Amino acid sequence: MRAVVLTTYGGPERLSVSEVPEPAVPDPDGLLIRTAAAAVNPVDLQTRAGLHAGHSAVRPPMILGWDVAGTVTAVGEDVTGFRVGDQVVAMSAQMATGQGTYAETVALPADIVAPAPASVSLTGAAGLPLAGLTAWQALDALALPEGATVLVTGAVGAVGGLAVQLARLRGLTVVAQVRSARDEDEVRALGADRVVVDEAHFPAACVDGLLETAGLPQAIGAVRDDGRAVSVVPTRVPAAERGIHVAVSYVEQDGPGLSALCSLVDDGSLRLRTAKELGFEDAPRAHRLLAAGGVRGKLLLLP
Secondary structure, eight states: OEEEEEOSSSSGGGEEEEEOOOOOSOOTTEEEEEEEEEEEOHHHHHHHTTTTGGGOSOOSSEEOOSEEEEEEEEEOTTOOSOOTTOEEEEEOOHHHHOOOSSBSEEEEEGGGEEEOOTTSOHHHHTTSHHHHHHHHHHHHHHOOOTTOEEEESSTTSHHHHHHHHHHHHTTOEEEEEOSSGGGHHHHHHHTOSEEEOOTTSOOSSOEEEEEEOSSOGGGGGGEEEEEEEEESOTTSOOOOOTTOEEEEOOOOOOHHHHHHHHHHHHTTSOOOOEEEEEEGGGHHHHHHHHHHOOOOSEEEEEO
């Protein structure tokens, strides 16, 4: 099969399309998935650069990628609930599974897989798993009561845009931070009640909680005394101050949680956004585009 292979740690030029052995049969508790699309995420850029080499047993040459949408082509003998031909999505935490998703066929445990939402294209659904689970689990960690006010930074990014929508579904009032005034209409369409454009001057002590997705630790200044803050950017966690509880949320594989997110897409409560669809051979370009910033929606790689 064809796959995007990282030959050695370094820049985007280290990615190339190669022929690699295709998984022949799934594990007893696993599935084989024929890939329709794999999404590009910041963790892929970090892995490519070698930033996770110290805590991962996977080494180059390796296949990158955490997100996949595709069609089940084989089912392990112990698996119930999935059949050949089912359209599915999954997040493969590559450091845990050892399985990257920039490949024509992916072998994954069935318990991290969910039926794909039927209301969007299968390729577009590839942008949901990692970003959706990151936002969902971070809001769980934030644990704000209905009616509370939350500041979401990076609110038009992949995680932030879903977090705005999910926060509204939880009955929260959303203050959304964006980098440009041109993003205000988009983030309001996602459900933001108020918008902050100037990241250098956050309003002081005006929200109950902070969901920090953009690497802006200074945003903690907007949280009231004894409030709560959760960051999904572990390298730039806000320093605790004024009795504020600060935590880091690391995304976890969760098939049932992903299934719930897909249901929200199908009932119209959650909108997915695709920035661009590219071929496997354009993986270096996709990494450069994401690194340059300003991407609105997901970059998808198609076989």
